[in-house]
Amino acid sequence: MLNDITLGQYFPGNSVIHRMDPRMKLILTIVYIVGVFMVGNLPGYLLALGFLYLVVRISGIRFKYLLKGLKPLRFIIVFTFVLNVLFVQGETPIFTLGFFTLTREALHNAVFFALRLVFLVMGTSVLTLTTSPMQLTDGLERLMRPLQKFHFPAHELAMMMTIALRFIPTLLEETDKIQKAQMARGADFETGNLINRAKAMIPLLVPLFVSAFRRANDLAMAMEARCYRGGDHRTRLRELQYTRLDLYAALATAAYVAVVVLEGRLLG
Amino acid sequence: MPIVIEHLNYVYMSGGPYETHALSDVNLTIEDGEFVGLIGHTGSGKSTLVQHLNGLLMPTSGKITVDGLDIADKHTDRRAIRRKVGLVFQYPENQLFEETVAKDIAFGPRNLGLDEQEIDRRVREAMRRVALSYEELHERSVFELSGGQMRRVAIAGVLAMEPQVLVLDEPCAGLDPRGREEILGLIRDLHREAGTTIVMVSHSMDDVASLAERVIVMNHGKVAMDGTPRDVFARGDELRAIGLDVPQAVLLADRLRERGFDVPQGIYRIEEIKPVIENIVGKGARAC
Numbered sequence: 001m002l003n004d005i006t007l008g009q010y011f012p013g014n015s016v017i018h019r020m021d022p023r024m025k026l027i028l029t030i031v032y033i034v035g036v037f038m039v040g041n042l043p044g045y046l047l048a049l050g051f052l053y054l055v056v057r058i059s060g061i062r063f064k065y066l067l068k069g070l071k072p073l074r075f076i077i078v079f080t081f082v083l084n085v086l087f088v089q090g091e092t093p094i095f096t097l098g099f100f101t102l103t104r105e106a107l108h109n110a111v112f113f114a115l116r117l118v119f120l121v122m123g124t125s126v127l128t129l130t131t132s133p134m135q136l137t138d139g140l141e142r143l144m145r146p147l148q149k150f151h152f153p154a155h156e157l158a159m160m161m162t163i164a165l166r167f168i169p170t171l172l173e174e175t176d177k178i179q180k181a182q183m184a185r186g187a188d189f190e191t192g193n194l195i196n197r198a199k200a201m202i203p204l205l206v207p208l209f210v211s212a213f214r215r216a217n218d219l220a221m222a223m224e225a226r227c228y229r230g231g232d233h234r235t236r237l238r239e240l241q242y243t244r245l246d247l248y249a250a251l252a253t254a255a256y257v258a259v260v261v262l263e264g265r266l267l268g
Numbered sequence: 269m270p271i272v273i274e275h276l277n278y279v280y281m282s283g284g285p286y287e288t289h290a291l292s293d294v295n296l297t298i299e300d301g302e303f304v305g306l307i308g309h310t311g312s313g314k315s316t317l318v319q320h321l322n323g324l325l326m327p328t329s330g331k332i333t334v335d336g337l338d339i340a341d342k343h344t345d346r347r348a349i350r351r352k353v354g355l356v357f358q359y360p361e362n363q364l365f366e367e368t369v370a371k372d373i374a375f376g377p378r379n380l381g382l383d384e385q386e387i388d389r390r391v392r393e394a395m396r397r398v399a400l401s402y403e404e405l406h407e408r409s410v411f412e413l414s415g416g417q418m419r420r421v422a423i424a425g426v427l428a429m430e431p432q433v434l435v436l437d438e439p440c441a442g443l444d445p446r447g448r449e450e451i452l453g454l455i456r457d458l459h460r461e462a463g464t465t466i467v468m469v470s471h472s473m474d475d476v477a478s479l480a481e482r483v484i485v486m487n488h489g490k491v492a493m494d495g496t497p498r499d500v501f502a503r504g505d506e507l508r509a510i511g512l513d514v515p516q517a518v519l520l521a522d523r524l525r526e527r528g529f530d531v532p533q534g535i536y537r538i539e540e541i542k543p544v545i546e547n548i549v550g551k552g553a554r555a556c
Contacts, residue, residue: 174362180324181363184355185425186347186379203375206365210411 010132016245017059017130022139024246028253029127035257036119040264045115047263051256052122059130069125070118077114084110133165141231142240155231163219171212178207271298271321271353271433276330278316278489290316291489294330298433298467303459305480305497306469309511313489314469315358318435321467322353334433351380354431358438360422361415369395369413369421370406376429394424397462398454416447420454427458433465434458440475452479477501477515477536485512501536517541524548 012018017025039048056063070077088110090103128136141158148154179189182203189200278291291313298304308314319325320332323339323346332339334349357363366372370391377387395402398420405413410421419439426434439455440448456479459466470476476483476497483500485493487510493500501507504514504522513519514536521535521544529548535541 177357178363180319181355181357181360182375183324184322184350184357185363185376185429186350187375188347188379203363203365207363210365211362 009129011061011065011129012132013060013130015058015060015130016249017055017126019243019245020130020249021240021242021246022131022135023143023240024242024249025127025131026136026139026143028249029124031253031257032123033120035260036116036123038257038264039116039260040112041267043267044260044263045119047256047260048119052119052126055126059126061126061129066122066125066129070121073117073121077117080117081110081114084113134162137162137165138236138240155234159231167212167215170215171208174211175204175208178204270300270335271296272331272333273297273320274331276317276320276332277328278313278320278325279328289489291320294489294491296484296491296494298465300432300465301459301463302465303479303481304465304467305476305483306467306486307471307473307476307483307512308486308492312486312510314486315437316489317486318355318437318467318469321433321435322355323349324355347380351429352431353433353435354426354429356423356426356434356436356439358441359419360426360439361418364410364418364422364425367409368407369400369410370402372410372421373424373428376425380429390428390430391424394428397427397458398424399450400424416443416450419443419447419451423451423454431464433467435467435469437469438471439468440470440472448475455479473501473513473515474517474538477517478538485510497536498534502534520545 036048039045053063056066085102085106086100088103088106090105092104094102094104094107096102131139137158140161141154144152144154144157183189187200187203189197189204192200273294273296276291276294277289280288280290294313294317306314306318316325320327320339321334323334323344326340334352337344337349339346339349364372366375373391373394374387377390382390391406392402395406400417400420405417410418413421423436423439434455436455439451443451452475455466455468458464459479466479468476468480480497483493483495483497484491485500485507492510493503493506501514501518504518507514514522517538517540518536520541521531524531524544531541531544535544
């Protein structure tokens with residue numbers, strides 16, 4: 001039943017993008033996001049699309065798959081679009097319908113916000129699709145390490161993320177099992193009004209929490225049995241290393257952002 | 269009310285890269301009052317098969333009828349089927365959630381829409397069947413009980429639906445020897461006294477040998493063997509080839525035959541081999 005859900009999926013591969021250092025991928029993703037916000041006109045979005053398309057082609061992920069990833073977000077995208085059309089105040093009306101006046105500015109805003117969302121989601125999807133959760137948290141931990149000087153728990157945060165990601169499939173499986181077990185006892189999760197449905201979740205949630213707590217307890221025990229004691233002086237099996245690949249990627253992204261900025265200046 | 273399975277196929281994650289054929293062309297009829305032992309190594313399709321018996325999984329293709337009702341038919345009331353066929357999952361104690369034992373057992377009957385009096389009767393009856401004292405335990409929290417007691421409460425929760433067919437997926441997994449004996453004992457009584465049809469999935473050949481009247485062996489999603497325990501356990505080499513084994517008594521009989529003792533064919537239960545050994549020991553003592 002829950003098998004259809006794919007969450008934070010990683011697409012194993014051996015492309016240049018896959019082999020990049022996760023830290024660089026994280027940094028460049030942030031740069032890309034900033035870049036998306038600097039785009040102010042349609043040709044700029046064409047540039048962004050071109051860049052994204054190139055990256056996706058190199059990574060070997062099918063573009064179609066990326067578009068499929070937008071599907072769960074279609075409501076948010078449509079919602080922001082409608083909100084912008086309705087509530088942005090503008091000066092140059094296109095047409096009026098009773099109380100409602102569609103202005104050029106509102107339409108402009110609506111289209112651009114929607115496009116921004118689409119580009120944000122697609123760009124960050126490239127990151128999660130080409131980087132395994134382990135690599136991703138490793139990269140995050142290293143990037144946040146300087147913050148430890150200010151007593152920021154970088155290692156703990158990364159460890160929590162790793163554990164959370166690791167247990168998502170396990171919990172989904174467990175949910176499926178408990179749901180089936182309660183259905184075998186005549187429970188009904190699919191019909192009834194909102195209140196009844198919320199009530200119907202109790203037989204599912206209580207056992208799920210009980211088992212999650214037990215699992216957490218077991219895991220803590222197992223980690224302690226293997227002498228885990230936090231991040232201090234902990235060495236790694238694979239140290240992250242920047243390579244020439246990362247340099248090229250950084251240069252390419254920098255060039256792209258420069259073009260976007262220039263284009264904005266020239267045409268904006 | 270027999271369960272008839274015809275040409276059942278089941279495919280997990282159809283069409284995707286992880287497509288797996290869990291069941292292929294399974295044909296079975298489970299008659300009223302049978303005690304079926306379902307064996308097979310991990311991943312052989314046993315659990316997938318039993319989840320079809322009460323409509324938790326729908327066949328990819330093929331047909332299953334319970335008491336004449338087609339489980340895949342949209343007009344069939346799923347609850348009616350789940351009322352007829354009770355399913356006890358592996359580690360069923362993981363599904364307990366209510367504040368008290370009695371409330372948890374009442375969950376099933378309550379879902380059936382029965383009145384309070386009938387629910388109370390069923391809770392008492394189910395607890396009696398699993399040998400838990402109603403007076404002592406009905407107000408206790410399920411999470412205060414021992415592992416064996418929790419499992420019995422969970423089984424009682426399914427029994428309170430008063431199913432005509434009870435399907436148990438590894439009912440003894442993770443229990444100590446005494447807990448196993450108790451669970452097996454109550455399953456046996458249920459079959460003998462209440463006449464409930466039992467389908468028991470098990471990894472233990474000995475449990476199956478001591479209880480089942482019919483053994484179905486699954487391998488790679490197919491029915492590999494189907495027959496009386498005597499016939500199935502006589503095919504020890506084939507069983508070993510698919511990662512299973514034979515009951516201790518069969519093993520013992522084989523060894524004795526190797527040593528040249530005269531052991532009758534078709535022995536598979538401890539009770540059957542006991543007189544044979546007594547006989548041998550008796551002779552040996554005389555020979556000395």
